[in-house]
Amino acid sequence: MEYDTEPQHDEINLIRLVRRLEKSVASSEEWKPTASLPKEEIWLKASRSLQNIKFARKLVKNLEADDFEPPPKRLNQLNDTKAKLERIESFLNDVEKATEPETRKSNPILPTLPVPRPPLTPSHIESSQDSQQPPPLSPPHEPKEKSPSPAVSTNGLFISPPDPDELSPTLITSALPSLLPSSYPPETATTSSFSRNFGPIPTARKVGGAHASTAVQEELSSQLELMAQQLKRNAMHFSTSLEKDKAVVEDAQSKLEGNYDMMQQERVRLRDHSGKSRSTTCMTLGIVILVLLVFMLMVSVIRFS
Numbered sequence: 001m002e003y004d005t006e007p008q009h010d011e012i013n014l015i016r017l018v019r020r021l022e023k024s025v026a027s028s029e030e031w032k033p034t035a036s037l038p039k040e041e042i043w044l045k046a047s048r049s050l051q052n053i054k055f056a057r058k059l060v061k062n063l064e065a066d067d068f069e070p071p072p073k074r075l076n077q078l079n080d081t082k083a084k085l086e087r088i089e090s091f092l093n094d095v096e097k098a099t100e101p102e103t104r105k106s107n108p109i110l111p112t113l114p115v116p117r118p119p120l121t122p123s124h125i126e127s128s129q130d131s132q133q134p135p136p137l138s139p140p141h142e143p144k145e146k147s148p149s150p151a152v153s154t155n156g157l158f159i160s161p162p163d164p165d166e167l168s169p170t171l172i173t174s175a176l177p178s179l180l181p182s183s184y185p186p187e188t189a190t191t192s193s194f195s196r197n198f199g200p201i202p203t204a205r206k207v208g209g210a211h212a213s214t215a216v217q218e219e220l221s222s223q224l225e226l227m228a229q230q231l232k233r234n235a236m237h238f239s240t241s242l243e244k245d246k247a248v249v250e251d252a253q254s255k256l257e258g259n260y261d262m263m264q265q266e267r268v269r270l271r272d273h274s275g276k277s278r279s280t281t282c283m284t285l286g287i288v289i290l291v292l293l294v295f296m297l298m299v300s301v302i303r304f305s
Contacts, residue, residue, distance in 0.1 A: 007066040014059040017052060018081055021088050024049060031095045043099040046092045053089050060085075 025031075031046070033039045060081060067074065 007063060010059045010062050010066075014056055014063070014081065017056045017059070018084055021049060021052060021056070022084065025088050025091050028091075031099075033099060039099040040101050043096060043101060046096040046099065049092050050089065050096070053085055053092070056081075056085055 031042060033042055060078060063078065064070075070078070
């Protein structure tokens with residue numbers, strides 16, 4: 001769609017552009033420099049108009065390329081447009097040449113630069129170093145010999161270890177801490193709790209032979225018996241709790257079943273009531289309509305009799 005309308009746009013733009021260019025070059029007085037219109041502005045205006053002419057020629061080429069076999073009328077229009085563009089272009093070229101600003105040459109920079117100095121040769125460097133060499137200095141005075149400082153005594157600066165034979169055994173025992181604990185550690189929390197629940201912990205008695213092992217076995221068996229009794233009590237307590245919960249669940253189930261039965265009964269009653277109310281409503285509407293008809297009949301009889 002855009003490709004079909006593009007030649008029309010080019011043709012409209014070409015007609016408007018040529019008309020504008022013809023109006024701009026209609027009077028030659030406008031292209032002459034005056035006090036209010038200097039030559040530079042006229043030259044810029046002519047340059048812009050020449051660019052517009054180039055664009056107009058491009059539009060003409062586009063129209064010729066879009067229409068391979070133009071009719072004679074269209075061909076004459078294009079030729080007239082080309083002739084107008086050539087005439088306007090020649091006029092603008094003359095104006096551009098007449099009003100072209102003069103090119104001014106800028107001042108050269110080379111004369112303002114300083115003259116470079118010649119490079120230094122080794123002979124010049126040596127002569128400059130000789131001229132800058134300072135005068136010889138006088139020999140320095142020899143320092144006087146200093147008297148040697150007196151030697152420092154080192155007696156009493158080091159501590160010698162004592163003789164092992166001079167140390168007494170009582171001194172060593174008093175200096176070293178005791179390695180054995182003064183008392184046994186107290187009873188831990190684990191052992192105390194075990195003894196509270198299942199009796200005292202069996203300890204190794206200082207009795208030799210089979211009598212000691214028999215006593216330990218008896219104590220272990222008594223503790224196992226206590227543990228079994230405790231487990232039995234726990235199981236009984238758990239069973240009683242389950243029975244209580246079962247009773248509560250059964251009670252809730254019975255209540256839910258009763259509610260369900262009640263809801264079923266109420267549903268049936270509501271259905272019957274809705275049916276009766278519907279029939280009553282229909283009967284009431286029928287009576288009202290019948291009364292209206294009788295009223296209208298009575299009015300008509302009274303009116304026309």
